[in-house]
Amino acid sequence: MSTGVPLTIEWARKAKLLGRQSGRSFMTAKQLGSSWFKLGIAFLLAMSPSAALAEGPKSAQEFAEQYMAAFNKKDSAALKKLRYGAATKSKMQDFIEEMTEAEMTSGTQYNKFEILPVEGKQTESSMGPDGAFYKPSLKPTNVVKLTAVTKDGTSSTSFPIGEKDGIFYAVMPEKDEAATPPYKFGWQRFSLPKSNWSVMLPNEPEPGAQALLQQCGKDAMLDPDVYGVVKNTADIKTCQHFFQCGAEGKRLDSDDNKETYRAACTTYEPETLSKWFNDPKKNLDDTVDVRTRSLSGKLIEQKYIDLAGSPGRQFQIRGEDGTVLMGRVYWIKDALYELTFESKLEKPDTEGANKFLDSLQVM
Structure with a gap:
């Protein structure tokens, strides 16, 4: 996954630490191994839960189809309706918003999706790049993997989804103060x-x-x-x-x-x-x-x-x-x-x- 525009927030520096190829350099940082940091990078910021919407995808399949279509059209409003966001704003969500906007601006077009099972740790609190811990805004039921296949190669991103009142949403990270350990x-x-x-x-x-x-x-x-x-x-x-x-x-x-x-x-x-x-x-x-x-x-x-x-x-x-x-x-x-x-x-x-x-x- 690569971005076509420079990021303006401080965590843009940390985006390079995802273990991705960047030119001739390969950068890693084990402390950024958080599942939220990896799985959440494809989302826009969700300011409030969208559970009140009358219409929405009734299955994981419908969700993946709608999300991929909205992303490819660069329809931020439609993407927002497909997310179940945290009650309060966090720097993690700011970072996700910036990365997703950059990815859409770069022209990424997804043409394939898969519905995968949830791994155990994706339901637990995990560390973000700021050292704080985040928990799912909804209990994940599946993982959606979106893939862009072009003549130059393949790129993909994966993220958890969950169900609320019969509607499927992208699960967003919510700060978990109780799980965040002390800092010296x-x-x-x-x-x-x-x-x-x-x-x-x-x-x-x-x-x-x-x-x-x-x-x-x-x-x-x-x-x-x-x-x-x-x-x-x-x-x-x-x-x-x-x-x-x-x-x-x-x-x-x-x-x-x-x-x-x-x-x-x-x-x-x-x-x-x-x-x-x-x-x-x-x-x-x-x-x-x-x-x-x-x-x-x-x-x-x-x-x-x-x-x-x-x-x-x-x-x-x-x-x-x-x-x-x-x-x-x-x-x-x-x-x-x-x-x-x-x-x-x-x-x-x-x-x-x-x-x-x-x-x-x-x-």
Whole structure:
């Protein structure tokens, strides 16, 4: 499933973490393995339940036919009538709305559907990309799989449906406060499983250890990929492990959070390292350049630094929209370590930023 237009919400970045092919890069994040995140991506936002409608599909077959026809016509109003939404709006639903609009705009046309049985976990609460847990707005009875077959290949999406008063609806995610585990706020040192480096953060990395444990299980907490990983599997083979959080005392995706702390380590396959990344100075300069261009900003400060003799760069970028990004990047033992602090506040928390940027330890 691919989108033809850029997404404007913060979770657009996380959409890439669905384990889909994107150009030459393959990106995964095990914490985003939520069934709601995967199954709900084809829906538009449902503001309120549609059970009051007098007419509607009386079977799963009728539902699939009507939904596919409405989607192919880009009929958002008809799609809305086919959903049984949550009572309250959530960021998860905002994300689903944006993704579905993008998919319709890209011109996707489904030409086949299947009615499948419900798997056990699709009836349970599961984690969304914000670390919160979501439950079905209706008890799922079936899963509808829509497929688009073209000369260029095949794409598909699946989602649960349920029955209410004899009418079938698409099941939407509803926030389950009781199932959402606690999240740890406050400064703490953090290191990924099986890694040799750590930093200080104002909160634990998103989506939180307890949420990951509840969603993925104990074994997943021993996997260095669990918080986030980006793997390039083409000719240039790299692997970047990363984690991030919001300002002290705030969840990353909360409406009042305006700052992001992010740490990453990129490693390289031997052939890639010798052929493409054998010049530490160039690697550091290129990283700063990429950050500047990705923010559509201006580099307002850069200086040479080091960490225990390993070369680095300290830099500050100001975006066109006023966003400030402060960062440090180091080349240590053939790996790239990057720490960035991004703020949309008029007066960024420079004290917190420096505490974070000064904290990198590599064993």
